[in-house]
Each structure stands twice: as C-alpha cells, then as structure tokens.
Amino acid sequence: MSTPQIVLSDPVHLRAEIRAGRFDGPTAGQGGDALQANLVILGADDAIDFLRFCQMNPRPCPLLAVGEAGDPGLPLLGRGIDLRHDVPRYRVWRDGELDEEPTDIAGLWRSDMVSFALGCSFSFEDALCSAGIPVRHQQAGRNVPMYRTSIATRPAGRFSGPLVVSMRPMSAAAAIEAVRICDRFALAHGAPVHLGDPAQIGITDIMRPDYGDVPVVAPGDIPVFWACGVTPQAAIAAARPALAITHAPGHMLVTDIPSARADRILMGPGDLAK
Template sequence: MPSHAFSPSPDAACGLTTRSYAREVRAATRTGQFVDHTSGLASDYVQVNLAILSQALATDFQRYCDLNPRACPVLGVSEPGSPSLPALGPDIDIRTDAPRYVVWRDGVKVAEPTDLGAYWQDDLVTFAIGCSFSFEHALLADGIRLRHMDEGRNVAMYRTNRLTEPSGNFRGPMVVSMRPMKAADAIRAIQITSRLPQVHGAPVHLGDPAIIGIQDLAKPDYGDAVEVRPDEIPVFWACGVTPQAAIAAARPAFCITHAPGHMLVTDLLNRDLVTA
C-alpha cells in the first residue's frame, strides 16, 4: 500500500494526471466529476477490470478465471453482497468507484451507468481482474511510447479466434489489446511484461492480426483505433475484457462489468507486482 498520507490536489476532479493518487481518481469518480477512460491515470497504481455476478455463478466464474489466467488474472474477490475490496483499498466502494459500468441481463447490455446504486443486490460477488493499464507504466518508464496515450485515446481491443477454456456456461474468445511498436521496443516490451503475470504478462501475439482472427485493425471491437506505421508491428496482449465475452455467452440473468477502458484504480502499487 502507498506509504504517504492522502492529500487531494485542488484540481483532483478535473485535472487528473499520471501523477494523481489512486484516491484522487476514485474521489473524482465517486462524485461523478470523472467518467472517462482511465488509461494513463495514476500510473503508479494497479487498475483492475470488474466482473460482478450472483453468488450462484461465482464458483464457475472463479474456475473460468483459473483456467484462463493470461486473460483473467484475479487480484481480488469480494464477500457476497459487499461493495468493498479491502485488500485493494480500504475505502473502495464498488458501486461508485469505476467511471462507468455495463449492466447485463440475459447476456445483453441494458445500461451503462456511472453509479450502481440502483442496481446493487445483496448476493453479488465482485471479481477484480488485472489490467494491461498497469503494465503500461512499466513500458513508459523504460522509454517505450504508447500511441493511444500520446493521442489521448482508449487502447484498441479486439475479439480473436483463440477460444478460452470453458467453465460451466462461461466460454468464448480471448479478447486482446493492441499497441503498435517498433521491433526493438516490442522485444523490450516482451521482457518487461513477462515479469508482470498478474496483469496479463507477455504478449500473446505479434505481427499479422489475421492469424488471430482480426480482419481490420482500424475497426476495434472495443476502445479506439490507432495508426500502425510502416516501421511498426502490432503487439497483442490478453485483455481483461475477455470475461465480458464469456458473460455474453453464458447469458446470466443479471450481472455487471466495467465499461471497457473505465477501470477501478486501486491502492496497490504496480511495482509490487513485478516478479523476479
């Protein structure tokens, strides 16, 4: 956990930056003053994807994550009905602290609220899943530029032809995030992210997107497209949006996820996730 005492800056709500504390981001989100994607924010801190399901589905979903750790590395699980994740931040409230959510009924998106007060139920279990936004800090610290950040965009994400291992009714394609890089940067990125297995680890594919079933990089399934220049190759990492594809396939009567790119920022530090 961070050792400093929290002291919000005067512009925490509207001037969030890479230097923001995690609690600044959550405070601005909780009050509805920040509802944008979290790419590039509070870069010292771990960001997580969210999957919120009924207790009756939690065992199958936990096993789905265990079977697919590259796409679904679980960093925390709540108690049934609790909106707290104390291991990730003592003041976290799942109902308010992500900028935007997706509410699903029978596998269909029915709402994208910025607050879950009207949707919360007493049997819900929250899974916090590692996010590639965390390893981006390590890439930036090594001097690797990330175009979506330079352009103020959400990262591009694509459904692939690689199927995940099923558990119960949870199944579906692996979703990947893509960052264009020069070859030397891609090699270094592999070395850096392989030491971060709790936030997706090393890339799952480099180069020709058609090999993994992506026909047009200009048309991501989630997020924003970015240019891949002639001297660059697209580099693909497993993505925490993968559970949304599995949830769509499982068609649960009710569940909630984060909106792609709109993560929960935790008090965990990215540097503490690095393995030897």
C-alpha cells in the same frame, strides 16, 4: 461520450473524483503506477462457475481479489473502495445482452452480488513509458483498441467464449523490450500473446477494433497483442446470466497497490504498509 480528462496520479484522489462524478473517462495513464483492475460482478448462483473460468484462463483473467457476497468493498486492493461508485463507467448485462452503461450502480446492488477484480494491462503501461516505449493511445488521449480473436478460452460451467486482446502498436525493437518488461507483470496479463500478423489470431482489420478506439499506428510499427480482461464480457454474453455488471472497456478500477509490487503483495506475504 466521455469528457476530456486531466491526469490524476494519486489513486485515492482519482477514485474520489470518479465517485463525485467529475471523472468518467478511460483510466489509461491515470493513477500513476497503481495496479488497475477489470471488474466482474455476478449473483452468487453464477459466481462459482465464473471463479472456475478465471482459474482455467489465468492469462486473460488474472484474479486479484474476490469480494464477500453483498459487500461492495475490496479492502485487499485499497482502503475505502466501493465498487458501486468507484469505476468511471460500468456495463450492465441482462440475459447476456448489454443493457446500459451507467456511471454508478448503487441502485442495482443486491445482497447476493459477488465481485471479481482481475488484472489489467494498463498496469504495465507506466513501466513501458519509463522505458521510453511510446504508448500511442495514451499520447493521443484515446482508449486502447481491443479485439475478439479466433482463440477459444477454456470453458467452465456456463462460461466460455473467445480470447479478447488489447493492442499497442510499436517498433519491432520496442516490442522485444516490451516482452521483457511485461513478463514481470504476471497479474497484468504478462508478456504479449502475439506479435505481428493480426490475421493469424482471427483479426481481419486492426483499424476496426471491437472495443475501445481506433489505434494510432506510426510508420514502421508492428501490432503487439496482450490478453485482455474484456474476455469475461464475451463469456458473459455467451453464458447469459440474468444480471451481470462489468467495467466498460478501458474504464478500470484503480487500486492503491503499486504495480511493481503487486505480485509480492497479492501472491505472498505482505500488505500495503510494507
């Protein structure tokens, strides 16, 4: 069980608190406007197929950075990042089965491990809040609700599985504005993939999410669904690699990159100093 967390707006300070074991909760609303990232770590034998899976499914798996084999750093995303320590909670998968959820993976690190950082929808929540759109799981201090859908991803090698989505309930007017805002965040899953009736994408009950916490739904809200970076975890369960490490749903790597500038920095010329 995660302990209550204060809001830390500086990503460097937040990662230091995580590394020191003083922060272990969901990162929604943390790090200010910093780009947040999903994490997948695989052995080199599985890395090529997973890279192809990301390329085939860019909406749920927007690729931010790929690490060098054996290197726990991702210097493109932040100075001093160490993936063995800087995520509040991890998931360890053995032969496709969830084995444990540690807060540090230094003891599991191997010289052949390749790290993948993927965009996260938490990165646009600061923009939603700035536009006056309530992000109800943040307001309630909860993790975002996430669901497996009936929509299939495009397979690549051993990796395949259902699209996973995150959901944020809001008014219809707010949903229209959210589409406009989130379309600018291509590296954070972009615009929603579905609005309204959950049954149309295979979700039978939004009050029973597959991951995260039960949603807070206000009168008049409609459910709005975004592609989610937990999608690779469903693919890992299907591919059954001997060892895989991911973030725990909602517990992200918080980078040094401002979300509003992420496309320019990561998809074209530029660096953190510009």
